[in-house]
Amino acid sequence: MNKRVGGIIFLKVDGDLMRAKGAFTYNLGKPKREPVIGGDGIAHGYKESGQVAFIEGEITDDRKLDLATLLELEDAIVTLELANGKVISLRDAWYAGDGTGQSEEGNIPVRFEAPAGEEIK
Known part of the structure; x- marks a missing residue:
């Protein structure tokens, strides 16, 4: 059983490997549930x-x-392979x-959005 839960990741855009760095965040775009509180508390x-749905982080330029x-990217397939x-x-x-x-470390913040996301296990 693989016990690794974090670390090395791979970001691909239309199959091309990007130079991902740091921490990435993602959301599958499912509805968010929020409580409805009545007047009775x-x-x-x-x-x-x-x-x-989104994938967000930084790449190295x-x-x-x-x-x-x-x-100008649109209609793309973006994948984030987790550790x-x-x-x-x-x-x-x-x-x-x-x-x-940014010039200091050559990083560019990136964010990709889509109508929906999928988690493949």
Whole structure:
């Protein structure tokens, strides 16, 4: 049994490996449940509100990365392969970051969004 729960990850955009670094966050885009509290102070149930599926983190810039092309990305397949063996997949994804890079460590924050996400175990 693999006991690793964190560490090395792989980010791919349309099958191309990106230079992922640091911590990534993700959301499958399932409805978020929030309590409905009545006037009596008791939870009467819950309501659901929509969320967007996303994968967000940082990549390292390099000479091969075309930032302008990344900013225009849409209808892509984005996958995040986690250290625990799971894969988070977004289909029909678009780039939702602002494209700001940083020179000290050559990092670019990235965010990809999609109508829905999938967890592959």
